[in-house]
Amino acid sequence: MSGSPIKVVVGKPGLDGHDRGAKVVARTLVEAGMEVVYLGLRQTPESIVAAALEEDADVIGLSVLSGAHMTHFKRVRALMEEKGLGDRLLTGGGIIPTKDQETLAALGVGRLFGPGDDPDAIVDYIRDWVREHPREDAV
Amino acid sequence: MGTDNVRIDDLSNLSAGVAPALAEGLWTSFWAGDRRACARLISKVENEPNAIPAIREHLAGKLGHAIRIGVTGPPGVGTSTLCSAIALGLADRQHRVGVIAVDPSSPFTGGAFMGDRVRMDKFVGDDRIFMRSLASREGRGGLSPSTPSVADVIEAFGMDRILIETVGVGQAELDVMNTADLVVLVLQPITGDAIQSMKAGIIEAADLIVVNKSDLPGADTVLQSLRFVYSLGSAKSGKAPPLLAVSAQQTEGIEELVDTIEQLSTSIVQSGRHQELRQMRLVEEIKSGIVDELWQRYLRQSDAERVIEEAAKQLVASGGSAYKFVREMCSKIQLTVDPKANA
Structure with missing residues (x-):
């Protein structure tokens, strides 16, 4: 399926109204040729994973600036496993200390990005990850 | 391989262009109501046009x-x-x-x-x-x-x-x-x-x-x-x-x-309008299916893609007619239909 666009679900979990970062990243991914399903504000981990399931997304991207990243990323990752989406990438960004990033990485969360990161690095990371993790047809 | 006298009426390779069958597990999950399988099948249809005929055959009765x-x-x-x-x-x-x-x-x-x-x-x-x-x-x-x-x-x-x-x-x-x-x-x-x-x-x-x-x-x-x-x-x-x-x-x-x-x-x-609309859509589906199938067979048996590229290049330079070229190309295709087939 190398020719088909990468599909990414982008959302903001929880009570956090700062969506400029999510919009900038979504736009960057679109300009890189990806199909982005933008969920917007005040999502729950359940609603994000349910949307990713119906959309058959390759990637879930969360934006968390509220400080609740440990809760949200952990919960979304757990739900992904539970719903059979463990083979997809969970990535994202926000104000996330390195120590927390390491803890989350150990739980299966992918690379997380922050202020000052080059948006193109996100594109490259997603492209490489998807290339290295081809999906199998059997469900 | 040139485009001379290409035969596209050979029925022996009818399914040669269809993508490999889906994994059995996907269909089992789909019929069991697994939303993930439904989502996956939609992606197949979106991303692999060659897989559509086989998928639609599975769906037909439903x-x-x-x-x-x-x-x-x-x-x-x-x-x-x-x-x-x-x-x-x-x-x-x-x-x-x-x-x-x-x-x-x-x-x-x-x-x-x-x-x-x-x-x-x-x-x-x-x-x-x-x-x-x-x-x-x-x-x-x-x-x-x-x-x-x-x-x-x-x-x-x-x-x-x-x-x-x-x-x-x-x-x-x-x-x-x-x-x-x-x-x-x-x-x-x-x-x-x-x-x-x-x-x-x-x-x-x-x-x-x-x-x-x-x-x-x-x-x-x-x-x-x-x-x-x-x-x-x-x-x-x-x-x-x-x-x-x-x-x-x-x-x-x-x-x-x-x-x-x-x-x-x-x-x-x-009023029967629903069935009528469905019938109209099926007519269009069959027509475009035939065009696709014949075109794919034609491509498989010739290097038409290259010949067309080449012709377009020359037409740009010479200002000739694209339709004249189409007529010439088509005159080299033998399309025969078994008279019994439409009986």
Whole structure:
């Protein structure tokens, strides 16, 4: 399926109204040729994973600036496993200390990005990850 | 290998162009009602056109009962919000509802920003409704090329009402007319005067017209000009389509709208129109299927792609006629049909 666009679900979990970062990243991914399903504000981990399931997304991207990243990323990752989406990438960004990033990485969360990161690095990371993790047809 | 005397009437390789069969597990899960399998199958249909014939063969016996309802209108009139309300209304009337929301792909990058779920967040996780966003990809008529097949997958999954929301349209994006059983056209106040409503195109294709955002000033003017235009007659059915004023956000008029959609659905089934539309779509599907199949066979048995490239290059330089070249190429193809085949 190398020719088909990468599909990414982008959302903001929880009570956090700062969506400029999510919009900038979504736009960057679109300009890189990806199909982005933008969920917007005040999502729950359940609603994000349910949307990713119906959309058959390759990637879930969360934006968390509220400080609740440990809760949200952990919960979304757990739900992904539970719903059979463990083979997809969970990535994202926000104000996330390195120590927390390491803890989350150990739980299966992918690379997380922050202020000052080059948006193109996100594109490259997603492209490489998807290339290295081809999906199998059997469900 | 040249293009001389290519035979495309050889039936021995009928399925040579069809992609490998899907894993058995996927179909088992799909028929067992696994939403993940449904989502995966939709991706197959979107991404692997070669796999569509085999997939549709699997689905064939399960199709023909769902009502496909196209929802279309100019950008920003509130089609997504309205679709969300209609989907919930239909689910509350004991239907299982599929929602296909198409948003535009960039002709420059191929990427797409799909925002319909922002307005459709009331039924996430609701088992009665299956929603899918589609990027329009190569589609230029308001839908993506795979939309009819995606609707088939969703219908076979068990949905009996399928909402198909087009990209925001102008005046003549009419794909929806050939894909849906009913067309709902959504407009809003301050949308132009009667002159706009008098133009040909999408306004003629509507089975139901909804003026959304009717809580805003100007709704009466739009309703009035539409009533005037339809009083002159309608090209599609001869009679004026129902005209409703609603506010999707204020949830005003939604019950009446869903009831009207239900009435129209019942009436096209009872009148036989539903089967007639399905038959018309099948005719088109068969025709384009034959064209695709013959074209694929032709490509497999020749290096037509290269010959066409080369010819185009020469035509640019020489200013010759493309149609003359087409006639020459076609004269080298032997297309014979067994006379018994059409008996």
